[in-house]
Amino acid sequence: xxKIDHILAASLSAAALMGALTMTASAMADEKKEAPxxxxxxxxxxxxxxxxxxxxxxxxxxDQPGTxxxxxxxxxxxxxxxxxxxxxxxDPRGKFGPHTIMPPIGAHGILSKDELEKxxxxxxxx
Amino acid sequence: xxTFLKIAAASLxxxxxxxxxxxxxxxxxxxxxxxxxRDFFYKRFPDIKPSDYIYGVYALNExxxxxxxxxxxxxxxxxxxxxxxxxxxxxLANGRSxxxxxxxxxxLRARYPxxxxxxxxxxxxxxxxxxxxxxxxxTKFDEKSKDLKAVSAYLASESRGMKVxxxxxxxxxxxxxxxxxxxxxxxxxxxNLACADCHQYHSGQRARSETLxxxxxxxxxxxxxxxxDDGLVTLNDRLFGCVRDTRAKPYKRYGNEYLNLExxxxxxxxxxxxxxxxxxx
Numbered sequence: 001x002x003k004i005d006h007i008l009a010a011s012l013s014a015a016a017l018m019g020a021l022t023m024t025a026s027a028m029a030d031e032k033k034e035a036p037x038x039x040x041x042x043x044x045x046x047x048x049x050x051x052x053x054x055x056x057x058x059x060x061x062x063d064q065p066g067t068x069x070x071x072x073x074x075x076x077x078x079x080x081x082x083x084x085x086x087x088x089x090x091d092p093r094g095k096f097g098p099h100t101i102m103p104p105i106g107a108h109g110i111l112s113k114d115e116l117e118k119x120x121x122x123x124x125x126x
Numbered sequence: 127x128x129t130f131l132k133i134a135a136a137s138l139x140x141x142x143x144x145x146x147x148x149x150x151x152x153x154x155x156x157x158x159x160x161x162x163x164r165d166f167f168y169k170r171f172p173d174i175k176p177s178d179y180i181y182g183v184y185a186l187n188e189x190x191x192x193x194x195x196x197x198x199x200x201x202x203x204x205x206x207x208x209x210x211x212x213x214x215x216x217x218l219a220n221g222r223s224x225x226x227x228x229x230x231x232x233x234l235r236a237r238y239p240x241x242x243x244x245x246x247x248x249x250x251x252x253x254x255x256x257x258x259x260x261x262x263x264x265t266k267f268d269e270k271s272k273d274l275k276a277v278s279a280y281l282a283s284e285s286r287g288m289k290v291x292x293x294x295x296x297x298x299x300x301x302x303x304x305x306x307x308x309x310x311x312x313x314x315x316x317x318n319l320a321c322a323d324c325h326q327y328h329s330g331q332r333a334r335s336e337t338l339x340x341x342x343x344x345x346x347x348x349x350x351x352x353x354x355d356d357g358l359v360t361l362n363d364r365l366f367g368c369v370r371d372t373r374a375k376p377y378k379r380y381g382n383e384y385l386n387l388e389x390x391x392x393x394x395x396x397x398x399x400x401x402x403x404x405x406x407x
Contacts, residue, residue, distance in 0.1 A: 055333045066333045101323040108316050 041122030044115050051111055051119055056102065060126060068101060075126050086120045152300035153293065159307065160394055166326065167340045179343030180398050182406065186330055186337060194405070203279055203351040203403045206358055210280030213273050219263030224277065227258035235285035236400055239292065239389050241299035248302050248385035252278055252360050256380070269379045275358035278349045282402030290346050290400060292393040299389075306390025309383055310341070315374030321387075324368075345392045347404035354407060361388060 045051040046062055054062040058071035065071075079085035088095050090106030106116050168176065171186070178185045184194035214224045214231060228234060238251040252269070255277055259267035267273055294300050313320045322341070324333070329340040348361040359367075365384050370376045377383040 064335045066336075067331045068328050068333060068338075099327075101319065101328055103317040103319065108318060110316060 039115075039118075041118035041120075044111065045119050045122055050115065051105065053119070053123075059123075072123055072126050075123050079124075082120065082124055085124060086116070089120060089123070090116065152295075152297055156294040156300055156303050156393060159304075160396070163307075163394055164342055167329070167342050171330065171340065174340075176342075177398065179340060179395075180346050180401050180404075182343055182347070182404075183337045183339040185340070185343070190337070197353065197405045197407075201351075202353070202356075202405065203358065206276045206279045206351075207283050207403070208280075209273075210276035210278070214277050214280055218259060222262055224255060224258055224262075227262065228254060231281055231284040233285055233288060235281040235402070236288040236291070239385070239392050241293075241295055241302060241389065243295055243299075246298050247382070248389040250362070250380060250385055250388060251281065252362060253380040253385070269360075269362065272357075275349055275360060278360055279351075279358055279403040282349060282400065285400045286402070288400050290392060290395045290398050292389065292396055294393070302386045303390050303393060305382075306386035306388070309387050310390060314369065315372030317372045319372040321368065341391070342394055343398060344395065345388065346395045346398045347401045349402055350404050350406040352406050358403065359406075 039047070039050070042061065043050075045053045045059065048055070053059060053072070054065050056066045056068035058065040058067075058073075060073070075085060079088075091104045092100050092102040093104060093107075096102065103110055105111050105119075106113070111119060164176075167174075167179070174185050181191065181194060184190045211231075217223055225231065235251055238254075239248050241247075242249045252274060255274060256268060259274075294303055310321045310326075313323070324338045325341045325344070329338050331338055345361055348364070349358045350364070351357070352359050362380055362384055365387060366376050366379065
């Protein structure tokens, strides 16, 4: 985990680093229920009121991840086709069946299409 | 001869009826379903002693149990039990007390929940307390009142050490039990989650830092003192909260959904020790 963080931090661009910093600020603001206007894919994925992916998945850069779902790593290798990754997040029931615990993030409007695209970009970069 | 035939026919019908009834005996049906449910967890958690399920999430490993024991060193609910005792015995607005309404406190909690064959509904202790208090003119004594939670804690303490013993007296009671079971497995809300998703199929895993407790031992220790809220939480509060967390429109407080769910879950807990109030994170 440490190592992944380390590698990730090293490869972060200045812009992404800015994003990571605002993330901390936004996580704090989030406590008071004022989501900032433009959230990054990472922020949306981590936010409890948004994707909340971290509640079930280990994701590099996220604290105290849940253990319910598989770690989200090496996504490009596992999903060479970005569309397939989008589809599984949009409605995981397609791939995993009706009993999956993973919420239908797009199909139930948990995230908007725009937010979902950003999350997929972020997940795809892992 | 004719009468003889009649009697024979009648006893034949009666005999058939009785054996058909026996095959579908509501208590037997419920017990078979409960066994299947409990076996799921006994198999998933072979190291948990069946009687230890009362510890909820703290039954899962020794670290958690140590944490639990530390939390219990100075029980934070003692004052609430005292206040509840006082409230239970004092005259209310109309001069009568909750004790006049519900009777001796010893063992009262252990008789709930139960299926009321007269009304055809499950009865829950806190709902009955609210009904009594309101009938006696205490309009502020509702599901959110601190007094309710204190009385609930007091009555739990008066049944400590007794065993959960929920019965299924008839077909209608079985229907309530089965409705509770259906709700347990039914996905609800924007997040499309069922109780079973978190507390059965993924029990023992973590949602962020929260370990998900198993489906056995959900009722016998309530109300709980939640350190996070620094206050008491009734079983209905907790069920309400878990439904709300799926982003479903929560069912009405003490509505049939919760009553039946409680009836099902309490039946599952049959034989476990009543330990409320308990401490939870």
